[in-house]
Amino acid sequence: MPPSLNQRLIESYTSQPSRLPEHIRNHLPEIWGEQELILYAMADLDPQLRLQEQWVLLGNRDLCFVRKDSSRESLCRISRSDISTIHETADISGYRWRVIGKDPSLPPLIEIHFSRRQQRCLENIRLMLEAELPTETDPELADRAYSDSLSEPIRDAQAAIRGDQKAVIWRLLSYLKPYKKDLWIGGLAAVFLTALSLVPPRVSGLLIDGIEARTPSSELWKYLGYLAGAYLLHTLFVWVRLSRMAYMGERVAHDIRTQVYAHLQTLSLRFFTRKQTGSIISRCSSDTDRLWDFIAFGVIEVALSILMLLGLGTVLMMLDWRLGLLLTLPVPFILFSFVLHGRKMQHIFLKAFRKWSDLTSVLSGTIPGIRVVKAFHQEERETQRFLHCNDECLHTFTQVHKVWTRFWPSLTFCFHVITLSVYFFALPRLTGDTSPAISIGTFVTFLLYAGMFMQPLQTIGQMTRMMNRAVSSAHRIFEILDTEPHIPENVDQIKIPRLEGRIQLENVRFSYDGVRQVIKDISLELQPGEMVGLVGPSGAGKSTLIQLMVRFYDPSAGRILIDGHDLRELDMGSYRTQVGMVLQEPYLFHGSIRENIAYGMEDAEPASIVEAARAAHAHEFICKLPQAYETVIGERGQTLSGGERQRISIARAILHNPRILILDEATSNVDTETERKIQDALDRLISGRTVIAIAHRLSTLRRADRLLVLKDGKLVESGTHEELLKIDQGVFKGLYDMQQELHQTFVI
Amino acid sequence: MSKPTLLHLPNGQLALQTDDGPEAVTLSPCFPWTAPGKFLSLRNAEGKELCFLESPDELDEASRCLLNKELSQSTATFQIESIQSVKKEIELRCWEVTTSRGTRSFQTELDEWPRALPDGSFLIEDLFGDLYVISALEKLDPLSAKLFWPLIG
Numbered sequence: 001m002p003p004s005l006n007q008r009l010i011e012s013y014t015s016q017p018s019r020l021p022e023h024i025r026n027h028l029p030e031i032w033g034e035q036e037l038i039l040y041a042m043a044d045l046d047p048q049l050r051l052q053e054q055w056v057l058l059g060n061r062d063l064c065f066v067r068k069d070s071s072r073e074s075l076c077r078i079s080r081s082d083i084s085t086i087h088e089t090a091d092i093s094g095y096r097w098r099v100i101g102k103d104p105s106l107p108p109l110i111e112i113h114f115s116r117r118q119q120r121c122l123e124n125i126r127l128m129l130e131a132e133l134p135t136e137t138d139p140e141l142a143d144r145a146y147s148d149s150l151s152e153p154i155r156d157a158q159a160a161i162r163g164d165q166k167a168v169i170w171r172l173l174s175y176l177k178p179y180k181k182d183l184w185i186g187g188l189a190a191v192f193l194t195a196l197s198l199v200p201p202r203v204s205g206l207l208i209d210g211i212e213a214r215t216p217s218s219e220l221w222k223y224l225g226y227l228a229g230a231y232l233l234h235t236l237f238v239w240v241r242l243s244r245m246a247y248m249g250e251r252v253a254h255d256i257r258t259q260v261y262a263h264l265q266t267l268s269l270r271f272f273t274r275k276q277t278g279s280i281i282s283r284c285s286s287d288t289d290r291l292w293d294f295i296a297f298g299v300i301e302v303a304l305s306i307l308m309l310l311g312l313g314t315v316l317m318m319l320d321w322r323l324g325l326l327l328t329l330p331v332p333f334i335l336f337s338f339v340l341h342g343r344k345m346q347h348i349f350l351k352a353f354r355k356w357s358d359l360t361s362v363l364s365g366t367i368p369g370i371r372v373v374k375a376f377h378q379e380e381r382e383t384q385r386f387l388h389c390n391d392e393c394l395h396t397f398t399q400v401h402k403v404w405t406r407f408w409p410s411l412t413f414c415f416h417v418i419t420l421s422v423y424f425f426a427l428p429r430l431t432g433d434t435s436p437a438i439s440i441g442t443f444v445t446f447l448l449y450a451g452m453f454m455q456p457l458q459t460i461g462q463m464t465r466m467m468n469r470a471v472s473s474a475h476r477i478f479e480i481l482d483t484e485p486h487i488p489e490n491v492d493q494i495k496i497p498r499l500e501g502r503i504q505l506e507n508v509r510f511s512y513d514g515v516r517q518v519i520k521d522i523s524l525e526l527q528p529g530e531m532v533g534l535v536g537p538s539g540a541g542k543s544t545l546i547q548l549m550v551r552f553y554d555p556s557a558g559r560i561l562i563d564g565h566d567l568r569e570l571d572m573g574s575y576r577t578q579v580g581m582v583l584q585e586p587y588l589f590h591g592s593i594r595e596n597i598a599y600g601m602e603d604a605e606p607a608s609i610v611e612a613a614r615a616a617h618a619h620e621f622i623c624k625l626p627q628a629y630e631t632v633i634g635e636r637g638q639t640l641s642g643g644e645r646q647r648i649s650i651a652r653a654i655l656h657n658p659r660i661l662i663l664d665e666a667t668s669n670v671d672t673e674t675e676r677k678i679q680d681a682l683d684r685l686i687s688g689r690t691v692i693a694i695a696h697r698l699s700t701l702r703r704a705d706r707l708l709v710l711k712d713g714k715l716v717e718s719g720t721h722e723e724l725l726k727i728d729q730g731v732f733k734g735l736y737d738m739q740q741e742l743h744q745t746f747v748i
Numbered sequence: 749m750s751k752p753t754l755l756h757l758p759n760g761q762l763a764l765q766t767d768d769g770p771e772a773v774t775l776s777p778c779f780p781w782t783a784p785g786k787f788l789s790l791r792n793a794e795g796k797e798l799c800f801l802e803s804p805d806e807l808d809e810a811s812r813c814l815l816n817k818e819l820s821q822s823t824a825t826f827q828i829e830s831i832q833s834v835k836k837e838i839e840l841r842c843w844e845v846t847t848s849r850g851t852r853s854f855q856t857e858l859d860e861w862p863r864a865l866p867d868g869s870f871l872i873e874d875l876f877g878d879l880y881v882i883s884a885l886e887k888l889d890p891l892s893a894k895l896f897w898p899l900i901g
Contacts, residue, residue: 013842013853015851015852049824049849050849050850051847051850051852087759087761089761089774090774091821091822091824092777092780092822092823092824092825092879093824093826093879094824094878096821098759098761104758104759106758108759111760115826116876116877116878117854117874117876117878119876153875153876154855154875157840157855157857347898350898350899351897351898351899354861354898354901357861392901472838475838476839
């Protein structure tokens with residue numbers, strides 16, 4: 001079976017086997033008899049913390065440790081029934097496991113060490129052992145779990161497609177298919193252009209020879225006519241080439257941008273949480289722009305430069321092979337000097353980039369935090385810190401300039417030497433001292449051609465850098481395009497025109513990373529029109545549960561039913577239009593208040609918008625703004641206060657009239673007066689809908705019909721406010737008492 | 749006040765002697781780079797701090813011995829002895845190095861730069877969170893120094 005992408009990543013980057021070695025796999029029946037291999041991992045450190053290869057194998061009955069020494073393989077087999085627990089110690093750069101037997105007063109059954117690289121794989125084994133999860137018998141699970149766990153950080157950091165450079169270039173060029181005509185016209189224009197640029201030097205030479213030979217004027221005017229024609233055609237082809245290629249490049253970049261953005265909309269939240277916002281934005285903007293440059297000019301420029309060099313070389317050799325050799329022989333050396341110079345510049349540029357990064361980190365740290373800087377009177381210190389980084393930058397960039405300002409004059413000097421050599425060898429032939437003689441016209445032609453050598457050499461010298469930049473951008477873009485939506489859509493989806501709002505969770509489990517269970521076997525039912533409060537300490541899984549209910553993620557196990565239908569079978573478009581969310585940090589788009597309230601309902605009547613705003617207690621403050629509902633609010637609504645932004649988001653939810661309403665800490669970031677107003681607005685919003693509300697201030701959930709208390713991903717308590725308070729040592733009572741105590745302290 | 753006492757449980761875990769008997773603890777060095785071996789928080793399985801040591805000198809000889817042994821384990825990193833190559837790939841910087849534990853290849857993100865430590869050495873964190881310490885530039889062999897030079901501030 002060919003290795004999967006993940007296995008290839010492991011082989012390329014970690015220099016450890018991408019799967020359990022065959023010889024161990026083949027010996028498994030001898031090692032532990034007839035049992036399935038469920039999971040395996042590698043413990044890569046020995047007790048002295050030296051690198052080693054020890055395999056940890058989990059079977060139906062046994063946990064096995066197989067060490068691959070240079071000379072022998074040692075084995076330790078422990079029955080799973082003899083293991084009581086595994087003590088894991090997280091060190092600064094690694095982990096230790098002590099496998100504890102049934103009698104904790106005895107030494108551990110085995111102690112192993114491993115680096116952080118192996119942690120996910122081993123965590124899978126520990127979870128499987130401790131949770132006694134049902135053991136799947138999928139024969140590929142062990143390989144998949146191992147390769148997924150080991151390759152995930154690499155995949156997250158790098159483009160998920162590690163194709164070779166050629167494949168990426170071909171894929172990129174496939175975007176030119178719809179523009180074949182432009183490509184042909186532009187390409188041919190470029191070829192003619194190159195050929196035409198060889199004409200003027202030759203004609204000039206003939207003209208000079210003609211003058212010297214006292215050729216009739218009519219003949220000379222003919223040469224001038226050729227020159228004029230060549231220049232005219234040259235201009236025409238320049239225009240055709242530039243315009244065709246520039247338009248085509250722009251259209252290709254436009255196509256890629258559209259495709260990338262449309263694909264982004266289909267991707268699940270998991271993708272967006274894995275990648276930084278800035279990185280995604282740059283893929284849609286600067287990366288596509290870089291591709292435009294490459295497609296429009298890069299490909300053709302390089303091809304033409306090679307063509308030009310070949311053309312020049314051929315013409316020169318045909319004119320006079322002796323002088324031709326003088327000009328063409330140094331070409332490989334000059335190209336090599338470009339490569340060396342490129343490497344040196346890359347090395348020193350990396351240093352400059354490093355220094356630049358220090359400088360920008362000072363800026364990005366202090367500008368957003370300028371209030372803190374001023375409050376702690378650290379202006380002078382920050383100025384000195386910046387000054388230091390700035391000086392360092394200056395020093396490094398001086399080195400950069402020193403390198404290139406030495407290289408280019410040296411190269412120009414080389415060309416001068418070559419030109420002088422041409423003179424040196426040509427002069428005796430021009431004066432007739434040596435043979436074969438050479439005409440002045442041919443000599444001038446030579447000099448003009450010599451002047452044309454520099455540009456194509458420069459372009460070819462920069463080819464590697466340009467290709468690398470384009471491939472890197474293409475890679476980053478293709479990563480998005482090749483990312484499959486984590487939430488697959490079924491073909492036959494059920495559309496429910498009007499939800500009742502019944503929500504059922506059946507043995508729902510969920511893990512973000514496939515290892516740590518965030519939701520552990522939760523079952524519950526919400527009746528239509530019921531208001532339920534989700535309560536629990538931070539990290540209990542409240543927000544995750546909500547994200548599962550709106551299908552931002554699918555459960556790892558179990559299912560969620562909406563009005564009796566599996567959520568995975570519902571049409572997401574029709575479902576989500578009937579679900580409203582009011583979040584702790586309401587997100588407002590750059591645009592008018594009207595557009596923000598009517599987001600997703602562009603045809604909403606002004607009267608409905610005003611009505612929704614009134615219900616959300618937003619109408620009053622909106623009318624006080626200079627352009628009322630048409631007032632444009634800045635990026636993310638920063639021109640409004642937190643409470644105002646929240647009330648606009650509530651108005652948005654009211655206008656959408658959702659059947660299921662989710663309130664995630666909707667009032668936690670506002671003052672008491674604003675909270676009262678928002679609470680009042682929410683009270684109007686919740687009537688007649690199924691409502692799931694998360695709130696840290698437990699008093700705000702008094703209106704809830706039922707409270708569900710989560711802790712460590714489990715549903716631990718359920719009941720009304722009063723019922724839960726009666727549970728002695730209960731989680732809810734503990735949280736409530738703590739808040740009361742805090743409140744008392746404030747009152748005092 | 750009596751000195752805190754450390755001991756090993758039969759299962760090999762480090763433990764602190766409390767009024768209720770020995771309780772397993774893990775060591776959390778507060779300043780692993782600027783004050784190594786000092787300001788140590790000893791926490792139980794629930795993550796609650798049972799003892800805070802400003803210095804191991806607060807312990808008796810036997811406990812200090814146990815503590816130092818545990819410290820050497822818990823703060824161990826890959827010590828880079830030489831660098832064979834540092835290559836830039838898409839979004840990644842790929843390192844081939846020889847460490848005190850053997851040869852190793854690892855990757856860092858392109859904007860993840862080596863961090864200078866107070867003793868002049870540098871700390872590198874790879875994609876998995878493994879830590880690598882490399883000596884100051886002048887202590888490295890010429891090739892390693894050449895490869896490492898552009899990456900430090």
